Each structure stands twice: as C-alpha cells, then as structure tokens.
Amino acid sequence: MQVAVLDDDIHQLELLSRAVEALGHDCHRFETGAALLQALKRSTFDLMLLDWELPDMVGLDVLRTLRLQHRARTPVILVTHRDDERDVVQALSSGADDYLVKPVRGAELKARVLALLRRVYENPRAAHRYGDFVLQPELCSVMYRGEAVALKQREFDLALCFFTHLGQVLSRSYLMHTVWGHDADIPTRTLDTHVSALRNKLVLRPERGLRLSAVYGHGYRLEAVTAPAAEGDA
Known part of the structure; x- marks a missing residue:
C-alpha cells in the first residue's frame, strides 16, 4: 500500500518511515x-501518518483540508x-482515525497501522458489495445483479482499487504500483488497455449508475452518477 508520512523532524520521519516500510508498504x-x-x-495514498506541529501549518489543518476539499476517506x-x-x-473530531503520542514505539506503531488497515479495507478475501455490484476476490469475478462477470487478475485488482476508492481520483502511478507492483517496468499504455477492458466488461457507464473516466493530467476516477430513466418510466 501507499503510505504518506508527514513530519518536519527528520529523525521522527526516518523512524516512522522505517516502521511503515518494514510492514511491506511504500512510504512517501x-x-x-x-x-x-x-x-x-x-497522488493517492492508502494511509497517512500526520504530525501535529509543522513549520507551515498544524497537522489538523492538513487533516481538515483532506476531508473537506479532497473528500478522501x-x-x-x-x-x-x-x-x-x-x-x-x-x-x-477533526477526522483522525487514530492517535499516537510521541515518543513513538515501533512495535505499537506497526500494530496500530495493521489494525487500522484491517478495519478500513476489510478482509481482502471477503466479498465486497457496492450497490448492484459484488466483488469476489477468491473467484476473481464481479457479480452484477446476480450475473457473474469473469475478469483477468489485473482487471479485478483494478476494479477493487476503483470500487474501494469510489469518487476519488486515482493517479496513474498509484494504480500501476498497486496492481503491477512498485518495481514493475511496464508501459503506461498497458494501464489504459486494462482500464478500457474493465470499463467495457462491467459496463461502467451512466446507464448502470457509475462512470469510469480519465481525469486529464491525473489518472482515472470511478464515480456514482444518476442513471438515465429507462424508456417507459414515469
């Protein structure tokens, strides 16, 4: 996962970053x-560690901006x-999910990070429901109103990214690192091809109440939209 760590103390920044990387996550x-x-x-992050006291603003201002302007969960x-x-x-009350007092103890930090990620992102093997869609990781498929749509592994991983971040813009780098791995050396066209295939297979268009579209200069976003009324509807 992609984790952002914010701290103006270089020693604290190093300590927090090492703890995050020891769990196998990419640290920014x-x-x-x-x-x-x-x-x-x-960019898109799966978790953030924020210091309160910063040279240019307080951490709570960063947190409030994250919640209000970016509408990110x-x-x-x-x-x-x-x-x-x-x-x-x-x-x-300002939107933090957990609170950790310095001096930070490495083992406690790791335990809190793991617990929070489990709580927010649930069991990766469990089925995930989003309206009429149900994502089934073990079968690598998506059910739409009871009908299964088989996907390739990369397509399913992309679908899981989009649905779990519904409404958010996901950067190209985030999608490529999350789905193909941090060190993967693939052309960006590969991502575009997989996104196009996913859009067509799941019909992620307004008629199903969702739209998967490119956001110029940033990446892609899956968002809920008002589906047009069917012919004959009053």
Whole structure:
C-alpha cells in the first residue's frame, strides 16, 4: 500500500518511515503540510501518518483540508507529543482515525497501522458489495445483479482499487504500483488497455449508475452518477 508520512523532524520521519516500510508498504515522506497537500493533487495514498506541529501549518489543518476539499476517506493516524485529553478529542473530531503520542514505539506503531488497515479495507478475501455490484476476490469475478462477470487478475485488482476508492481520483502511478507492483517496468499504455477492458466488461457507464473516466493530467476516477430513466418510466 501507499503510505504518506508527514513530519518536519527528520529523525521522527526516518523512524516512522522505517516502521511503515518494514510492514511491506511504500512510504512517501513529506516535511511540510503544503508539500503533502500539493502531492494529493496528483497522488493517492492508502494511509497517512500526520504530525501535529509543522513549520507551515498544524497537522489538523492538513487533516481538515483532506476531508473537506479532497473528500478522501483515507485513514489517518495523528502522531504528536500532545497527550492532553482535549487534544485527542479535537483530533478525532477533526477526522483522525487514530492517535499516537510521541515518543513513538515501533512495535505499537506497526500494530496500530495493521489494525487500522484491517478495519478500513476489510478482509481482502471477503466479498465486497457496492450497490448492484459484488466483488469476489477468491473467484476473481464481479457479480452484477446476480450475473457473474469473469475478469483477468489485473482487471479485478483494478476494479477493487476503483470500487474501494469510489469518487476519488486515482493517479496513474498509484494504480500501476498497486496492481503491477512498485518495481514493475511496464508501459503506461498497458494501464489504459486494462482500464478500457474493465470499463467495457462491467459496463461502467451512466446507464448502470457509475462512470469510469480519465481525469486529464491525473489518472482515472470511478464515480456514482444518476442513471438515465429507462424508456417507459414515469
């Protein structure tokens, strides 16, 4: 998974990053809130670790912007020296999913990251329901109103990315790293071909209440739309 770590203390940034990478995730490091918010315009993250005290803004402002402007449900752990109950309540009320007090203990951080990812992204082998669609990881297929649509493994992995991030713009780099792996050396046209095949097989168009479209300069987005009324509907 793609994890963003924001901390202006280089030693803390290194500690947090190493703990995340030890769990097998890709870590993206940021030292200012502005740098992270700028990255969010072109990148997608599965988890964020945010420091409270930053040189350009407070971590809560980054969190609020994430929730309001980007409308992202990305899980967030706030990491800070503040341990007052009022601060914890304020952070959770602002949209944080968990709260960790410095000095950070590596084992506890790893346990909290794993627990949060399990809670947010559920069991990867379990079926996922999104309206009339049901994604079945073990069968590598999607059911639409009870009818199965078989997909290739990469197509299914793409479908899972889009449905679990419904409404969000997913960058090309995020999709390629998540589906093909961080070190995969494939042409970007391969991604376009798979997205096109997925759109056609699942008919991800307004008549089914969903639209999978390219977002110029960024990537792709699957969004819910109002399906047109069928002929004869009153």
